Amino acid sequence: MNLPSPPPTDPFEVELEEGQNYFWCLCGLSQKQPFCDGAHKGSGLKSHCFTAEATGKKFLCGCKQTKNPPYCDGSHTEIC
Ligand code: FES
Structure with a gap:
C-alpha cells in the first residue's frame, strides 16, 4: 500500500x-496545495474530486489524515 508523502x-x-468541481491533493506531492497538480502519477494514489456545495471559505485538509475528505476535521492536531 502506498502512503501519502x-x-x-x-x-x-x-x-x-x-x-x-475541485481536485484535492491526497498524495501530498502537489506544489499547488491543497489542490492536485498531477504530481501523484506513479505513486499509486489519486486525487479526490469534489463539488463545492456552497460559495465561501472552507478549510481543506493539508495533513491528509482527515476522515472527512477534503475538509479539515481537526485530525491534524493529533499529529506529533
Ligand atoms: S489539516 Fe488535516 S485534518 Fe486538519
Missing part, C-alpha cells in the same frame, strides 16, 4: 464556488 500539517483556507 509527508504533507503540510495545517489546513488550507480556500474560497470555493458553489457547483464548481
Whole structure:
C-alpha cells in the first residue's frame, strides 16, 4: 500500500464556488496545495474530486489524515 508523502500539517483556507468541481491533493506531492497538480502519477494514489456545495471559505485538509475528505476535521492536531 502506498502512503501519502509527508504533507503540510495545517489546513488550507480556500474560497470555493458553489457547483464548481475541485481536485484535492491526497498524495501530498502537489506544489499547488491543497489542490492536485498531477504530481501523484506513479505513486499509486489519486486525487479526490469534489463539488463545492456552497460559495465561501472552507478549510481543506493539508495533513491528509482527515476522515472527512477534503475538509479539515481537526485530525491534524493529533499529529506529533
Ligand atoms: S489539516 Fe488535516 S485534518 Fe486538519
